[in-house]
Amino acid sequence: MLETIGVRSMNDLLVDIPQSLRTDSLQLPDGLSELETMAQVSALAGRNKVYPDRLTFRGGGVYRRFIPAAVAAVTSKPEFYTAYTPYQAEASQGTLQAIFEYQSLIAELTGLDVSNASLYDGATAVAEAAMMAHVHTGRNEVIVSGYVHPEYVEVLRGFGDGRGIKVRKNVEPNKKTAAVIFQQPDFLGLLVDQRAITSAAHDAGALAIACVDPISLAILAPPGEYGADIAVGEGQQLGLAPSFGGPHVGFIACRKELVRKLPGRLVGIAHDAQGRRGFVLALAAREQHIRREKATSNICTNHSLCALAAAVYLTYMGPYGLRQVAEVGFRRAHNLAERLAALPGWERAFPDRQFVNEFPMRVPKASVVLRQLSRKGILGGLEVGRWFRELKGVVTFTCTEVNDARALDELVEALRS
């Protein structure tokens, strides 16, 4: 090859690099065989403690759910996972159509007009939604109402900083307010009065941004039904492993009046000269590669493969499967809440508030109790006092379809002994 190029050595190809910058080697060990590589990686994996799904009662944004085998059967197809962003539409119809289906599924689930092709995670989805509201209203403040995931709020503050958006907590919306952001159910699992928050936002001329749990939408009124302008959320529960927090997928959907402000990729229908239907990246003029410094988001791709997983999951479940999964979690969580509240010294935090499948308990000596559970192989609830001082001693517990009846008994027995 060097001969074809017309040079004598590799160094002749690297002449543009100043000699003083050249290094001979990397300060890294030499390569390994596949066998040795896996031995090292497996050793690291072996140093982590994995709790069984059925004995995991911790949520806080990442949940154990049943993942149908069909999800991995599709996402592990190399035609999907080793393809690039679908720049050449004719050679990427598989990805494009799957994303179009994902968009349609999210739109159906949220009851809103249009969903984008996905974002990085729930946190960045909240931040991008706030930016949309800022651009749409020309206002510079967003209000976070109630217990929104603290990491989402932290990311929102960081995004807001560079973009001149101020984040305020739990104040009444006014004429400076671009949007009111709430989580339904909230970070503690409790239901908020979504209709009251939405109309207060609208009365002040602000947008209402609902951060929602996608599976709860099989039971709860969807954001589009109560007039929210933008729905966002974390899609991990739709067929993705916890994986220490990522990769997961953020979703975002909005009313059609806001579509031009939607960040990221959008797939739409187009036709070829023979009238055959195909799918293309649409409304690209919104995006950074065209608008450069005038773009309202720098996002360049999406979490396509995770969106594909979500599409397969939702298609597998269908409307009634999804409802079944949501209801099982609901019933089990309410059963567990009652039994935990009967433990000596335990009581429900916010007993007057409704919840779906995650709920806060006041727990005496919470840290000690959780450590004891861990020793018995149970991942107990999440101490939320580390984020909210007023919630010291409050632990949120989660139940889904993976926590079978016997697992609930085991948890309660472990706490009794």
Added chain:
Amino acid sequence: MTEALSFELSRPAVDPPRLPEADVAGPSPADLLPREALRGRPPGLPRLSEPEILRHYSRLASMNYSISENFYPLGSCTMKYNPVVNEVAAALPGFAGLHPYQDEDSVQGALELMWRLERALCAVVGVDRVTLQPAAGAHGEWTALRMIAAFHHSRNDSRTEVLVPDSAHGTNPASAALSGFHVVEVKSGSDGRISLADLESKLSPQTAALMLTNPNTLGLFEREILDIAEMVHATGAMLYYDGANLNAFMGICRPGDMGFDAVHMNLHKTFTTPHGGGGPGAGPVGVKSELAPFLPTPTVERSNGHLMLDHKRPQSIGRVRSFYGNFGMLVRAYAYILAMGGDGLSQASQDAVLSANYLRKLVETDLDMPHEGPCMHEFVASAHNLHEDGVRALDIAKALLDRRFYAPTIYFPLVVPEAIMVEPTETESKATLDSFAQAIKEIVAQAKTDPQSLHDEPKNLPVGRLDEVAAARRINAYLQGQSEDPVLRWKAPSEGPSREAP
């Protein structure tokens, strides 16, 4: 061949999948929640059996080009082979099954992996610390600029401008603007490299940073990088490295040694985590020690063999996403680095440069080469020489698709008319490069004899060229309320006509 949408394949007679019952005494949602809190009617999700679902997605998969099947010389995207062992590593229950809020003691292996990956990336690019949090390259750019802003701010130095070359990727100016900076463009000279004179004239006490890719988006190494670094640093500004082109020089040189203060890396390019049809990726950012106090929280720290997450960093810009980054992608990249080793990574970059120069040589008489070689890991050609035949870069791209090659990046960088940007990577054989060059020659010959036939390509794919202009018109009509056809989603026939061709 086209495939119906899952919604169109849906059959109401399909039973839902068999799922567990609650098996405990507990109320139903309707027992407890007020009507207005409940969903009125079920979401309109499709209803398909498992075999129907698998066939549907298998047919869709067969409509994609991918690294597993096709040469993918997409410039600036580093589409190299994704070792399958990476997938096995990331799926280990000891990684995939970890909850992000487990106690530190129970995730020591995961933290150790992150710490080792950080050390390895530091070694490759020559920096002191790395944050693994950003989810993508653009996210990494933005994270780095936030740190640079915080650095200047901490010194009560209010700098408002970021310089970006005209050949830069669009995310650069967008990330800078979204970090609160004004973007000032720096021109390229006729040799394709940044114009030092123009840079000189744009640098000022207002300059917070210069964003640079080296080799640049034309595949050319900025020979005067040391002078550039000195000029930038002399004004008190920082030098930011866009890691899109890191695959060009692992083990050959390091951005840290060139004077870059912050460096983002794309694990999905250089370190073989799969692109997934557009993500998830990972865009870690490396920094020199003066920027380290501003890294996102939490960082991974190691003392006496014990790993911990450090949340208490008073000068930190805070977290840029939830949890600790796209951990599953970090596992894949770490497995790749282990398997390749320092020797393998160095070889990979040398082979990438060799492949690019070889392919460039093979097609240099067929297409315009606006800049002199040698190139690094990619080159930019131009279809400008076919202008008189009425053939454009787009036509060449589509004709390549018909010959079972994915197309190079076209119309980027913007500074080259009819740009065709080719990055073959090190994982392609000489035979593949030869056959690709042969395809280019045939297409160029066809441009001379039968240009019209090129306009009609691709002919062998599920669909021909799609009319994006008509699609945009229909979307506009929908957004302006002149049509009920949403175009951007499926809707049940009773609600809208999006199923049928216009």
